[in-house]
Amino acid sequence: MIQLNNVEKMYPGFKLEADLQIPAGTITGIIGVNGSGKSTLFRLILGLEKADRGDIEVFETDVDKLSAKQKAKIGAVFPDSGFNGVLDPKAVGKILARFYPDFSLDEYNKLCQRLSVKMDQRLEKMSTGQRARAKLAAALAHHPELLILDEPTSGLDVVARNDILGVLQTYMETPGRSILISSHIASDLESLCDDVYLIHEGKLRFHDEVGSVLDEYGLLSLSDKQVQEVDLRGVVGSFPTTGGVKVLVRDRNYYRENYPELVVDKPSLDHLIELYEYGKAEK
Amino acid sequence: MKGLMEYDWQVLISRKNWLVLIGGLAICYIGMGTACGFFPMFLMIILAKIAITKIEEPIGKFLFTLPFTCKSCAYELYAYPLIGGMLIGIMIFAATSIYAPADWPTHLIETISSIGTGLVMISVMIPVFVMFGTQSVGIFFGVVLAAVLGGGIMMFGDMDLAQIMQFFSNPWIGWALAALLIVILAISWTVTLKALNNKTF
Amino acid sequence: MNLQISSSSMTPVYEQITTQIRRQIQDGTLAEGEQLPSVRAVARDYHISALTVKKAYDQLDAEGLVTTVHGKGSYVNAIDAEFSKEQARRQIEEELTKTIAKARLMDISSQEIKDMVDLLLEDSK
Numbered sequence: 381m382i383q384l385n386n387v388e389k390m391y392p393g394f395k396l397e398a399d400l401q402i403p404a405g406t407i408t409g410i411i412g413v414n415g416s417g418k419s420t421l422f423r424l425i426l427g428l429e430k431a432d433r434g435d436i437e438v439f440e441t442d443v444d445k446l447s448a449k450q451k452a453k454i455g456a457v458f459p460d461s462g463f464n465g466v467l468d469p470k471a472v473g474k475i476l477a478r479f480y481p482d483f484s485l486d487e488y489n490k491l492c493q494r495l496s497v498k499m500d501q502r503l504e505k506m507s508t509g510q511r512a513r514a515k516l517a518a519a520l521a522h523h524p525e526l527l528i529l530d531e532p533t534s535g536l537d538v539v540a541r542n543d544i545l546g547v548l549q550t551y552m553e554t555p556g557r558s559i560l561i562s563s564h565i566a567s568d569l570e571s572l573c574d575d576v577y578l579i580h581e582g583k584l585r586f587h588d589e590v591g592s593v594l595d596e597y598g599l600l601s602l603s604d605k606q607v608q609e610v611d612l613r614g615v616v617g618s619f620p621t622t623g624g625v626k627v628l629v630r631d632r633n634y635y636r637e638n639y640p641e642l643v644v645d646k647p648s649l650d651h652l653i654e655l656y657e658y659g660k661a662e663k
Numbered sequence: 664m665k666g667l668m669e670y671d672w673q674v675l676i677s678r679k680n681w682l683v684l685i686g687g688l689a690i691c692y693i694g695m696g697t698a699c700g701f702f703p704m705f706l707m708i709i710l711a712k713i714a715i716t717k718i719e720e721p722i723g724k725f726l727f728t729l730p731f732t733c734k735s736c737a738y739e740l741y742a743y744p745l746i747g748g749m750l751i752g753i754m755i756f757a758a759t760s761i762y763a764p765a766d767w768p769t770h771l772i773e774t775i776s777s778i779g780t781g782l783v784m785i786s787v788m789i790p791v792f793v794m795f796g797t798q799s800v801g802i803f804f805g806v807v808l809a810a811v812l813g814g815g816i817m818m819f820g821d822m823d824l825a826q827i828m829q830f831f832s833n834p835w836i837g838w839a840l841a842a843l844l845i846v847i848l849a850i851s852w853t854v855t856l857k858a859l860n861n862k863t864f
Numbered sequence: 865m866n867l868q869i870s871s872s873s874m875t876p877v878y879e880q881i882t883t884q885i886r887r888q889i890q891d892g893t894l895a896e897g898e899q900l901p902s903v904r905a906v907a908r909d910y911h912i913s914a915l916t917v918k919k920a921y922d923q924l925d926a927e928g929l930v931t932t933v934h935g936k937g938s939y940v941n942a943i944d945a946e947f948s949k950e951q952a953r954r955q956i957e958e959e960l961t962k963t964i965a966k967a968r969l970m971d972i973s974s975q976e977i978k979d980m981v982d983l984l985l986e987d988s989k
Contacts, residue, residue: 466678475669
């Protein structure tokens with residue numbers, strides 16, 4: 381559904397490089413700290429920015445050349461942009477109805493109800509959580525094939541996050557859809573995404589299935605002495621911690637079987653971020 | 664383009680206080696008899712400002728993910744204030760003519776020239792604001808406005824209304840002005856469309 | 865279908881799913897011919913990646929416990945008591961082979977292995 385080939389985008393003091401394929405029927409997460417390039421990547425994919433080099437294709441068409449009909453198959457949510465704040469969800473519904481042929485007012489209202497969105501409250505008067513839900517309802521109501529969600533769960537409490545993640549999973553039950561979602565709280569994505577990419581200082585540094593990271597990878601806690609002694613294999617990287625070093629490895633069973641005395645934990649996607657921000661990655 | 668129009672319409676009617684204020688102003692102006700000359704142009708400027716606001720940061724970023732072409736976006740930026748101006752013009756003209764029926768020909772001319780002036784105003788406003796944003800340009804626009812008014816006063820200041828009417832009733836002047844308007848619109852449109860095509864967030 | 869998934873357990877989630885579904889098929893909780901919930905539905909209900917659920921379903925299909933019809937869903941196969949016993953036997957044999965190989969690497973003799981097994985069997989009674 382989305383394809384980036386040799387894409388480069390330069391700003392003063394920052395350079396984004398990306399090669400990326402996102403197939404249909406998947407939920408892909410992009411994790412990284414603020415300023416790592418997540419938002420830039422999304423802006424490029426949506427055609428809001430032009431790349432300095434490389435090709436960006438959505439629905440197998442160059443993003444610059446997407447027709448209005450193709451654009452109607454995309455839905456987007458941003459943390460810092462949306463409809464004019466003076467509008468309320470009711471007005472938004474009326475506007476969306478005129479933009480999208482596949483928009484169903486009935487479904488929009490149902491979605492808003494499901495997400496506990498107050499139809500008569502101005503967007504600017506809503507809390508962050510309420511606004512996030514309103515934005516999601518607006519993005520889903522026209523049945524897009526591709527959802528691009530930039531930090532949709534930022535600043536939300538557990539309840540709001542669960543509601544949003546639940547709605548997204550239900551949305552994915554129809555085949556042929558894809559979601560690209562970013563977060564700087566990686567654990568938000570653990571219960572949702574199939575694939576995860578990590579972006580660090582403008583480069584995509586890590587990519588694997590979420591299931592592999594959670595089911596197979598291991599986080600070793602080693603003292604500096606143990607680091608010398610243990611035959612480390614399948615290492616993704618390591619970062620310093622109190623008492624020594626944390627090492628992220630691809631196969632926790634190898635260590636559990638061969639070094640039963642070592643402290644081996646199930647890693648979280650957040651550990652990936654810690655690794656690339658504070659530590660050193662192999663390769 | 665319907666989506667974009669609906670957007671601006673909803674923004675317009677969302678602020679009930681503003682509508683009441685404008686309505687009140689309109690009534691005052693009708694009472695004073697100067698509504699026809701002033702109001703359509705005034706409203707067109709307001710509507711153009713509303714139309715432009717939606718494509719600026721921070722809300723422009725999201726808007727441009729919606730399905731429309733840059734061409735229809737450009738059309739709407741002009742169409743919205745123009746249609747609004749014409750509708751208001753009709754209403755104000757009708758109201759003024761009921762209030763002071765004898766002067767209806769004057770009112771008609773005033774209304775039409777107000778719409779025409781409004782068109783010139785937004786032709787300058789729209790490309791400038793699309794390219795530079797509405798913030799810093801307020802001052803710049805104010806200067807342009809002053810220059811135009813100043814120039815107008817210089818040209819016509821020492822003529823009374825009858826003389827001005829005579830000047831304008833010369834048919835060649837009418838065609839010249841219409842032609843000038845078309846040229847201004849064409850230039851404005853081209854610049855706006857180019858700016859929209861190159862717009863990034 | 866009810867599952868209890870631990871997100872903090874070291875046991876891979878897909879393995880937790882296969883183990884529980886296998887048990888439910890064997891004790892009849894999941895009836896023959898019954899359709900398992902869709903991959904996405906399970907992913908949503910238990911807050912896990914759909915690929916993980918798919919991996920579990922594929923594993924069960926490979927074991928012959930369910931049949932996946934592309935585009936429709938996964939259906940429980942008739943259980944063959946002898947078949948599952950055979951499966952279990954084969955799994956234990958595999959694990960014992962691995963353990964014996966490891967013991968050999970560490971220079972533990974066959975007699976020592978046998979003694980160890982006897983002791984553990986005694987303890988587990």
